[in-house]
Every structure is written in C-alpha cells, then in structure tokens.
Amino acid sequence: MNFIETCREFIGIESTPSHGNYEAAEFVGRVATAMGFFVEKQKETLNGLEQINLIIRPQKKSPQEELLLQTHLDTVDPGNFGQWKKTQANPFNASIYGKEMYGLGVADTKLDFLCKLFAAKNFVSTSFRMPFVLVGTYGAQSGMAGAINLVRRKLIRAKMALVGEPTSLQLIHAGQGLAVVEINIPFSPEEIDYRAKHDLMESSTTQSRIFHGKAAHSGHPELGENAIVKMLDYLVQLPEGLAIMSLDGGVSFNSVPDFSVLEIDMVSGFKDPIVPKIAHILKAAKQVEGEFSHFSTDPQEQVPTMNIGTIRTYDDQIRVIASCRMPYAVSEKQYNTWMTRLGKACEEAHSSFRILDYKKAFHVAKTSEFLQGCCTILEGLDKSAKPQTIAGATEASVFSRLGLECLVFGPGKSLGNSHAPDEKVSIDDLELAIEF
Structure with a gap:
C-alpha cells in the first residue's frame, strides 16, 4: 500500500x-x-x-x-x-x-x-x-x-x-481555549417592512460594494485581513439615511474572512435604525480587543485574540458569529469580565448575545x-x-x-x-x- x-x-x-x-x-x-x-x-x-x-x-x-x-x-x-x-x-x-x-x-x-x-x-x-x-x-x-x-x-x-x-x-x-459567540442585531419594524416591499417597488435601486481581505487561521488573525471588519468600518462612517439590504461575508468562525459584500439603499426616516446598533457593538468589541493586545507585557507570551468570522442577513435581523481565543494564563474571572462587557453592549443596542461554545x-x-x-x-x-x-x-x-x-x-x-x-x-x- x-x-x-x-x-x-x-x-x-x-x-x-x-x-x-x-x-x-x-x-x-x-x-x-x-x-x-x-x-x-x-x-x-x-x-x-x-x-x-x-x-x-x-x-x-x-x-x-x-x-x-x-x-x-x-x-x-x-x-x-x-x-x-x-x-x-x-x-x-x-x-x-x-x-x-x-x-x-x-x-x-x-x-x-x-x-x-x-x-x-x-x-x-x-x-x-x-x-x-x-x-x-x-x-x-x-x-x-x-x-x-x-x-x-x-x-x-x-x-x-x-x-x-x-x-x-x-x-x-x-x-x-475557545469561545464562540453569536450576536443577533434586529432591524426595526419600519426597516423590516421596507426591506420586504423593496424588491416589488418599480423604482427600487441599491448600491453594492465588495470588500477583500486575506484569509488566515482565526488563532492568528494578525496574519490575515478581515474583510467583514473592513466592511463594518466603512458602513458606520456612512452618513445617516440608508437601509441595509444585505451584509454577507465569511465561511466560518474559525477563519479570517477574505471576502464580504455590502448592499444598501439610500433612504431615511427610520426609527431605531440598525446601523447605530452595529456601530455601538463594533466599538465595544474593538475596545475589548484592544485590551487583549495589552494582556501581557511579555512578547513571548500569547495574548487573547478575536475574529469576526461570519455575517449573514435575515428578514428580521443580522447575525454575526465571532470567536475569541484565550491563553492558559487568562483567568476565568477575566474571561467572564470580557464576555459580560460584550453582552452588555449588545443589550444596550437591543441585540442578543449568546455564547455558543466555550472550551477552556x-x-x-x-x-x-x-x-x-x-x-x-x-x-x-x-x-x-x-x-x-x-x-x-x-x-x-x-x-x-x-x-x-x-x-x-x-x-x-x-x-x-x-x-x-x-x-x-x-x-x-x-x-x-x-x-x-
């Protein structure tokens, strides 16, 4: 053989x-x-x-x-x-x-x-x-x-x-260790109604943009370039007055996504729109990730990492799957503190936060x-x-x-x-x- x-x-x-x-x-x-x-x-x-x-x-x-x-x-x-x-x-x-x-x-x-x-x-x-x-x-x-x-x-x-x-x-x-989290960010009732009727409108138009990154293992996100993060950074800097038709990217929480697509329509007047919710959660995630990089002063010691692996758009919400990797030196107390902060930011944005999996x-x-x-x-x-x-x-x-x-x-x-x-x-x- x-x-x-x-x-x-x-x-x-x-x-x-x-x-x-x-x-x-x-x-x-x-x-x-x-x-x-x-x-x-x-x-x-x-x-x-x-x-x-x-x-x-x-x-x-x-x-x-x-x-x-x-x-x-x-x-x-x-x-x-x-x-x-x-x-x-x-x-x-x-x-x-x-x-x-x-x-x-x-x-x-x-x-x-x-x-x-x-x-x-x-x-x-x-x-x-x-x-x-x-x-x-x-x-x-x-x-x-x-x-x-x-x-x-x-x-x-x-x-x-x-x-x-x-x-x-x-x-x-x-x-x-590994923590996999799911975040569901809801559209407002007005956004849900608009998105449902959008494709039936005679004059409906949308704008699309593709974002490219570099694939890598989520254990070493610094070796890749996250296309979803690039897309969200672009989205939250756009002026008010838009409807999100689709946010899509990534294949797994385990990989740094190398491709994402944004589709929007320019329309204003929604109450409780989704973009500020996304911006609030993204800001909190980046603050926690910033603390990851300063977890240890020893350059030889591993630090925690975060990866936004997938994003999908549904009729009533946008779902994000992300992963955090925790070295042995991270205590259970510190891990819980970070997860609590992320959960609180989601709650403030009227969104759900759920830990799908955790392995020490x-x-x-x-x-x-x-x-x-x-x-x-x-x-x-x-x-x-x-x-x-x-x-x-x-x-x-x-x-x-x-x-x-x-x-x-x-x-x-x-x-x-x-x-x-x-x-x-x-x-x-x-x-x-x-x-x-």
Whole structure:
C-alpha cells in the first residue's frame, strides 16, 4: 500500500463542513481494515449531514487504559477555488512539487491521520501494556462536535492523548481555549417592512460594494485581513439615511474572512435604525480587543485574540458569529469580565448575545512523563524537543477536561498555511511524523 498515493486519494475526498466527513472516514476505515485493524464507526448527524467518528484498535475489545491518537478528518471550506494556484484551481487535487504536497487538508489535518495509521500498522500484532486507539473525528470546525460526542458516549478509556494539528513537528504542551459567540442585531419594524416591499417597488435601486481581505487561521488573525471588519468600518462612517439590504461575508468562525459584500439603499426616516446598533457593538468589541493586545507585557507570551468570522442577513435581523481565543494564563474571572462587557453592549443596542461554545485552555506540566518521553523521541530524530504553546484551540481542550494528559503534534505549518489557499506540507515532514 503506497503512502503517497493513499494521501492523494484521501485529499481527493471532500470533508468540508458543508459536505461532512462520512466518505473520508469510510475510505480510511477500509484502509485500516486492510491493514488488519479492528474498526468501529460511531455514526452521528451534524448540520443535517452524516458524520463518523472512526475508532481503530489493534484488538477487538477496549482495554482498561489506552493511549489516544486523535486527528480530525474534516477540513475548513476552501473558499475561492481560483486562489488555489498550485492545485489547478481544485483544492481537492493533491499536487506535488518537488518535496511538497499541496491541497486542502494536507497539513490540517487529514494526512496527519494517515501518518498515525501507517505508523501503527507496524504494531498491529504487538502486545502493549497500554494499547493505542486511533480515532478520526468529525466536526472540528463546528465546535469539535465529534470529540465531544466521543467523550459523551464513553467509547474510549484513554489516560493520555496525542492530538494531531500542524505544529511543524514541534511538541505542544499548552494551548488556548475557545469561545464562540453569536450576536443577533434586529432591524426595526419600519426597516423590516421596507426591506420586504423593496424588491416589488418599480423604482427600487441599491448600491453594492465588495470588500477583500486575506484569509488566515482565526488563532492568528494578525496574519490575515478581515474583510467583514473592513466592511463594518466603512458602513458606520456612512452618513445617516440608508437601509441595509444585505451584509454577507465569511465561511466560518474559525477563519479570517477574505471576502464580504455590502448592499444598501439610500433612504431615511427610520426609527431605531440598525446601523447605530452595529456601530455601538463594533466599538465595544474593538475596545475589548484592544485590551487583549495589552494582556501581557511579555512578547513571548500569547495574548487573547478575536475574529469576526461570519455575517449573514435575515428578514428580521443580522447575525454575526465571532470567536475569541484565550491563553492558559487568562483567568476565568477575566474571561467572564470580557464576555459580560460584550453582552452588555449588545443589550444596550437591543441585540442578543449568546455564547455558543466555550472550551477552556489546556496545559501539561513539563515534568510529565508523557511529555518527557515524547521529547526524548524528538531528540533522537534531531528535532527540537523544547515544549511549545499553540495559539489555536484543539481537541486537547475537550479531552483534558476528563483528566487526560494531552499533547499536540503534527506535520506541516499552521501560520500562513492552514486555512489559506495553497495549503502545503513537506513530504519529509510526513515521513518524520510516521517515524515519531
């Protein structure tokens, strides 16, 4: 079974949030079965789509204690296909240039799963004091729903977990928590009535404007350019006397949006219009974000980040989905203070504020035997054995709540690569990941 060809075939199977991971999980399940593993499928439904948590063991029965090797099989949405230059405008066409492979999921994180699987096949008949269980989850882009359901169904009995993420083969012992919030900003009754009648008017006209940004992972928004924020900054500076017909942008709370569209009509006289509400909430969000940047005076320490990921227009309201990432050093009290302030600003703007998801940061002590053992292995591979921290939230935040010691590790770069067109990974890194 050829590793590279299996990688290319796997990347060719779409597993985006709008498609689900079912087909991708079925594919690697067949590969694992052919290798001699016992495969269990936890079938679920998310957003109306069939999904699978794939559970692979070298033995049929679940042991009392095991080592969890976990990787999510879903990817982000690819965005504009035309920006995928290295894959001929097809993000699912895994393409190799020299020693690098390009395609959606090559780094984040489908090929990490194959690295684990191809490494594990060498031990399919080996007896371990603590056997491993390899799990491919769904829903990483939807609040890590697969990892949560795996825990709820008590399908694993793990003591330690190695979570797959693109870390450039660096060992991660601490990572940020994640809060996902939803803000619903209502149109006034007059605006609702006007918008409903607008398209039926003989002389109705609108003005549109497109805003471009730069995609990036929401854990590092400074590496991108948020097209939604650019649009809102423009909107709140416009003179009074307009009706919003549409605000649209972004694909996920997890990605910095690179595209947004504004459509307005010039008309005045509305009572309690929506634009001042948007302006009030945007101002409060920027004030909190400003405090994020001054959270620590240590340039080496991570700071909290905020990302306005999506905005959509409905008949009666505008909905914004945003995410905040909180380092381990942020106390629960400080987190609650920031969320309360954002909620109060929304209340003052007669809007609703709801926390859709919250996962605390994780941390493993540097004295951990699990951590030290992994560091020793990395040293033997001539790689850096210094434990690092990660800006993005991972499934480690889910598993650590059960008392598991969690480390994060994987091939490929995250910064400027994951959640961006022409995602790539070094084939040498894939081979080292298998060896690790």
